[in-house]
Every structure is written in structure tokens, then in C-alpha cells.
Amino acid sequence: MSQSESVTMEKIVALCKRRGFVFPGSEIYGGLAGVFDFGPNGVELLNNLKRAWWKANVYDKENYYGLDAGMFKNPRVWDASGHTSGFSDPLADCRECNTRIRVDKELAAIGIQADEKMSEAEINKLFDEQRENIPCPKCGKKNFTPARAFNLLVKSNLGDFTSEGGEPVYLPGEACQGIYLNYKNVVDSMSPKLPFGLVQINKAFRNEISPRNFLFRTREMEQADTQLFVKPHENKSAFEQIKQDRMNWYLSIGIKPKNLRFKQHENLVFYASDAWDIEYNFPSLGFDELEGIHDRTDYDLKQHMEFSGVDLTYLDPETNERYIPWILETSVGMGRMFLAVLADAYHEEEMGDGIRTVLKLRPDLAPYRVAVSPLLKNKPELVAKAREVFLMLKKEFGNVAWDDNGNVGKRYRRQDEIGTPYCIVIDFDTLGENPDLLDTVTVRHRDTGDQERVNIIELVNKLK
Numbered sequence: 001m002s003q004s005e006s007v008t009m010e011k012i013v014a015l016c017k018r019r020g021f022v023f024p025g026s027e028i029y030g031g032l033a034g035v036f037d038f039g040p041n042g043v044e045l046l047n048n049l050k051r052a053w054w055k056a057n058v059y060d061k062e063n064y065y066g067l068d069a070g071m072f073k074n075p076r077v078w079d080a081s082g083h084t085s086g087f088s089d090p091l092a093d094c095r096e097c098n099t100r101i102r103v104d105k106e107l108a109a110i111g112i113q114a115d116e117k118m119s120e121a122e123i124n125k126l127f128d129e130q131r132e133n134i135p136c137p138k139c140g141k142k143n144f145t146p147a148r149a150f151n152l153l154v155k156s157n158l159g160d161f162t163s164e165g166g167e168p169v170y171l172p173g174e175a176c177q178g179i180y181l182n183y184k185n186v187v188d189s190m191s192p193k194l195p196f197g198l199v200q201i202n203k204a205f206r207n208e209i210s211p212r213n214f215l216f217r218t219r220e221m222e223q224a225d226t227q228l229f230v231k232p233h234e235n236k237s238a239f240e241q242i243k244q245d246r247m248n249w250y251l252s253i254g255i256k257p258k259n260l261r262f263k264q265h266e267n268l269v270f271y272a273s274d275a276w277d278i279e280y281n282f283p284s285l286g287f288d289e290l291e292g293i294h295d296r297t298d299y300d301l302k303q304h305m306e307f308s309g310v311d312l313t314y315l316d317p318e319t320n321e322r323y324i325p326w327i328l329e330t331s332v333g334m335g336r337m338f339l340a341v342l343a344d345a346y347h348e349e350e351m352g353d354g355i356r357t358v359l360k361l362r363p364d365l366a367p368y369r370v371a372v373s374p375l376l377k378n379k380p381e382l383v384a385k386a387r388e389v390f391l392m393l394k395k396e397f398g399n400v401a402w403d404d405n406g407n408v409g410k411r412y413r414r415q416d417e418i419g420t421p422y423c424i425v426i427d428f429d430t431l432g433e434n435p436d437l438l439d440t441v442t443v444r445h446r447d448t449g450d451q452e453r454v455n456i457i458e459l460v461n462k463l464k
């Protein structure tokens, strides 16, 4: 069975719950739409992805620096960024049952090219032409209000002791503003020369009207951003390079080329002069945005300079000129990255006399590097030797699983579903029942199911 035939969002969601990757947020209270929690295996995969992404975007590059900005910001930031006025989705209400729809998504679902960046007038023109073809998803009637822009920023009452909500401090609508706010601090403290990059993984929140498709559209998310500051008008070739680098990175972490593609935006978001998505072929969804790559020109620094009154120009040490750098951005939601990597690694295939589910994750991304088991858990001598091996490997790799539940076959299936690349079994031959095999263990390979006998003292090097 090929992966594309067998993998569905339903199966991914079920695997994530069954194997401790992702749980619905606040589940025992009936959940909270658009929020998910990462479980013990999920947080390992998520952290491994963050580490791999950080290495590629900070350590493997020159002149790239990390940051971690506070989430709350002065309310003026979101006026300057354009979010209080221009960060919205077009919504309409059903006049019969009050159900709210996202008009751009409903139009797209019936094949009409529309998106949230269109003006209210543009989207209403298309909506009016198609009203007969868009029934309310709840009551089936076709009696909607006109579409109107609904702002996506999430308000808080931080520092507001009046309960009047006069000047809300917003949760970040996009993480990158924390980078722009610290651009001057970094220039002053680190003296980077253009072009230089600032990199951050941080939270963002959006009042999505219809969070859906599991981790694809959530209300709380983490964005992994790179912002490259370049000389004005020196954007074109750097932009092309960034696009290729980002695509190559997805290929390098094992995503199949057939599931990735570029798409250029037709309608540009308010801050961008050119924008591309890297799209992934998500299960049950098809190709959709995985990562955004935006040429933001000098929009952001210019806006912050004007609204804050602080000089954000860069003094070119070579020419002594002052100018506002242009910004090239890459931004990916960690949830979407997680979903794409997990879906791509998901395989159902025949093994032995049944079908197994296996996550063929790149070994350094898998939640566990290796699992260790005693052949039988009621034989103290096997358990003692297995624990010795377990502790030795744990000291070396950290993320090592101890698995003595059920028979060995069941343990292999369980570790396959988690994506553990190697399973080690300590048996009676390890203890010397067959003297030729004394101090050797069975190493079973996830992707092929092949097994080999390896001496304990060679294990660490072999696994590395």
C-alpha cells in the first residue's frame, strides 16, 4: 500500500493520541477549539525539529543571531505593524442560525479563487455572485449577512485594572514583530554587518474563526522565523537563495520531493512586495501552505521608526550612508512542520503476516534514538543485563526507551509507531547460553525489520 493511499488526517490524529504525540487541549473539560497539547513523544519530536531548524538557520550560517523576545508588547506595536487595522478574515453570519463562516474559505471550497487579503468590496462581489452555491454548514439555508473584516488579534487585559478593556495589550499576531523591535538593540550590542539574520521561535495567537485540520490551523501556535536584513534593493538574489535553502532543508529532513512545491501569492498581504509559500501535500487536505517566504522591503522598520519616533536607520560602515534595511522573512508554524514531518514519515506496509504502521523518521528526529528490552521481563538476570545496557546508552544518547511490555513482536510494533530507529533485545545468548554470542545483543532495524547481532561494547559507535 503506498503512503499517499493509506495516510489520512484521521489516522494521523489517532496515532498522535494513541502514541502520546498530541492530545486535544483541556480534553477532560471537553477541549478548547484550536489548542493542542504535545505529549511525551510529541514534545521530543517537536524539540528535535526545533534543534534541527535552529542548527540550519543559526549555527550552519554566518552572521545569523538568535533571539527570544517577550510575548506581550506595547499596544502601539500592532498599530505600527498594521495588524490593528489590516489583519483580518472575511466573515459572514447566517441570519437563520447565527453560524459564522469564513467567506474566502467557502468560496475556495467551491473552486472560486479567493483569499483573506482581498478587500471587503472584492470579496463581497464574489460572495454575492455565489450565494446560491454556499449553504450554511449548520442549517443549510442561504441567508447570510454581507462579509465583513474580523480582526484576528487576541486581546488581553494585561495592566488594565479598570475592566473596561480600553487599550488592550494584544497577544502577538505574528512572532516576527519581536525581532523588529530588537533590531536596534542587536545592531548596537553585536555590531553585525549587513546582510545579517535574526532568528526566533516564538508563540503567536490568532482568533481563527474555524480552527481545523488538527495542527494545521490552530489559535495558538509557535512560529519559527528567520529575518534577513539586507541593503535596500539588494533583495532579489538573496530572496531566491532563501527560497531554495528553505526547500532544500525540508528535503534534507527527509520529506519526499513529490509532497513539496512552491506557490507564489497572487494577492499580497499588506507588508509584502513578493510572497511565496512552500506547500506540503497534507493528508486529506492536499497541497497547502507549510511555510511563508516574504519580501517585506523596508515596511516594518519604516513603520516602527515612524510610530516610535526612534531612528532605526543603519549606518553603513563602508559608505557612511544611513538607510533602512530591507527584510526578507521565512516563517513556518512548528505545528504545520510537525504535521508534515509526521505525515511524510507515516507508512502502512506488510511485515510478517500483517500490516504494520511505522514512522520512518530521520533517526535524529525520532522521539527515541533506541529502545532496550529484556527478552522476558520475569527473568531477573535478563532484566539486570538489559538495565545495564539501557543505562549505558541513556548516558550517551539521553532519549532511550525502556520497553518490557508484552512480547517482543508487540514491542517492535509499538516502537515502529513511535518511529524508534533501533530496538535492542537482551536474551539468553547475551548471558552466554551460546558462548559465541556472550555479551552480544540483537539490534533490530525499524525500516527493514532486519536484525543483527552486535557486541555490547560496539553498540554506542554503531548507533552513532
Ligand code: GAP
Residues within 6 Å of the ligand: 173, 174, 175, 176, 206, 208, 215, 216, 217, 218, 219, 221, 223, 289, 290, 291, 292, 329, 331, 332, 333, 334, 335, 336
Ligand atoms: N510573520 C509572517 C507571518 O506570520 P503567515 O503566513 O501569516 O506569516 C507564517 O504565517 C506561518 O505560520 C504559516 O506559513 C504557517 O506555517 C503558520 N501559521 C499561520 N497561521 C497559522 C494557524 N492558524 N495555525 C497554525 N499555523 C499557522
